[in-house]
Amino acid sequence: MVKQINFGGVIETVYERADFPQEKLNQIFKDDVFAVIGYGTQGRNQSRNLRDKGFKVVVGLRKGPSWDLAKEDGWVEGETLFEITEACNKGTIIMYLLSDAGQKAAWSSIKELVHGKTLYFSHGFSIVFKDKTGVVPPADCDVIMVAPKGSGTTVRTLFLEGRGINSSVAVFQDYSGKAEERAYAAGIAIGSGYLYPTTFERETYSDLTGERGTLMGCIQGIFKAQFEVLIANGHTPSEAFNETVEEATQSLYPLIGKNGMDWMYDNCSTTARRGALDWMDKFYAATKPVFEELYESVRNGTEAENTLVANSKPDYRESLAKELKDLRESQMWQTAVTVRSLRPENQKVEKQ
Ligand SMILES: NC(=O)c1ccc[n+]([C@@H]2O[C@H](COP(=O)([O-])OP(=O)(O)OC[C@H]3O[C@@H](n4cnc5c(N)ncnc54)[C@H](OP(=O)(O)O)[C@@H]3O)[C@@H](O)[C@H]2O)c1
Numbered sequence: 462m463v464k465q466i467n468f469g470g471v472i473e474t475v476y477e478r479a480d481f482p483q484e485k486l487n488q489i490f491k492d493d494v495f496a497v498i499g500y501g502t503q504g505r506n507q508s509r510n511l512r513d514k515g516f517k518v519v520v521g522l523r524k525g526p527s528w529d530l531a532k533e534d535g536w537v538e539g540e541t542l543f544e545i546t547e548a549c550n551k552g553t554i555i556m557y558l559l560s561d562a563g564q565k566a567a568w569s570s571i572k573e574l575v576h577g578k579t580l581y582f583s584h585g586f587s588i589v590f591k592d593k594t595g596v597v598p599p600a601d602c603d604v605i606m607v608a609p610k611g612s613g614t615t616v617r618t619l620f621l622e623g624r625g626i627n628s629s630v631a632v633f634q635d636y637s638g639k640a641e642e643r644a645y646a647a648g649i650a651i652g653s654g655y656l657y658p659t660t661f662e663r664e665t666y667s668d669l670t671g672e673r674g675t676l677m678g679c680i681q682g683i684f685k686a687q688f689e690v691l692i693a694n695g696h697t698p699s700e701a702f703n704e705t706v707e708e709a710t711q712s713l714y715p716l717i718g719k720n721g722m723d724w725m726y727d728n729c730s731t732t733a734r735r736g737a738l739d740w741m742d743k744f745y746a747a748t749k750p751v752f753e754e755l756y757e758s759v760r761n762g763t764e765a766e767n768t769l770v771a772n773s774k775p776d777y778r779e780s781l782a783k784e785l786k787d788l789r790e791s792q793m794w795q796t797a798v799t800v801r802s803l804r805p806e807n808q809k810v811e812k813q
């Protein structure tokens with residue numbers, strides 16, 4: 462029974478695993494072959510979850526690093542691992558999980574291979590920014606989305622632990638008349654925990670905002686700002702890192718995740734509570750305009766344009782790797798390596 466649940470005063474629909482037990486999934490997908498196109502963190506991990514759940518899966522890639530990794534993961538050339546167009550020919554559910562720039566580049570070779578099939582995305586990007594990507598599906602196919610709310614690595618690790626990542630689900634085009642049921646079923650089949658409905662547009666705007674904001678861009682920005690202020694005032698890197706990152710990730714953020722922000726505050730000293738309550742509004746006021754600017758940059762397509770330009774370059778992997786190297790070699794993240802090595806669980810136990 463699909464649930465209507467109160468989220469902070471708003472009633473929303475939620476689908477859970479119990480709505481799609483394995484027998485029901487087997488029935489829904491009995492004539493289907495999942496063709497997973499792309500082997501980034503989503504393709505790699507959604508395909509392995511589907512395989513472990515017993516569905517028919519083939520992987521479609523160009524030759525290169527992704528191809529080699531897929532072979533290492535047990536996909537067999539000519540049996541379950543194919544060039545992209547061949548995999549599309551074999552699949553009935555085309556899971557288009559190339560990078561968003563890759564989706565634009567490969568679309569001309571895909572679009573004639575999806576007639577009568579299901580075209581599956583994990584992000585609304587290509588469809589929402591179709592003026593930039595050219596991804597306009599033919600009218601005679603279902604177009605659905607299951608967007609896991611986290612890294613593909615977590616899609617896999619939670620699945621292996623018997624848990625599941627939450628995903629949003631949307632239908633852009635319902636040709637078969639069964640697109641909605643198949644979309645939710647696919648969400649459970651790839652290993653999601655619970656599913657909530659969205660649209661391609663809402664998912665894209667919120668996702669691009671979130672990853673540039675509190676999930677990734679903002680968090681590095683504020684960690685760096687605080688770390689630098691502490692260093693400039695004579696604190697050691699060890700102290701600055703512990704007060705900026707280590708305490709956050711090892712102690713306080715897990716408490717927020719488990720029991721909420723108020724509970725975390727409540728379990729810190731009254732000194733900390735007083736200060737946090739006094740300063741939160743100042744940080745809110747400082748960052749709200751930045752988030753407004755960010756959302757507008759997402760909505761007006763600037764972020765999409767930047768992504769497509771940068772990630773369409775032939776050396777996109779090397780450029781991203783160079784920027785990540787700079788991040789890794791910064792004083793803060795070099796300190797992190799040392800701090801992690803000192804965690805008791807990471808030290809070799811001396812034999813008595
Ligand atoms: N990462 C996440 O946590 C996450 C979360 C939710 C949704 N999503 C969405 O899931 C989709 C896949 O993202 P991802 O992070 O798994 O992958 P990704 O790292 O963005 O993309 C990597 C894959 O795309 C392939 N690729 C790139 N350009 C290509 C081209 N021109 N032709 C053929 N293949 C090309 C790469 O192959 P090569 O190795 O050959 O370059 C690789 O297999 C995206 O729509 C993304 O927005 C991602």
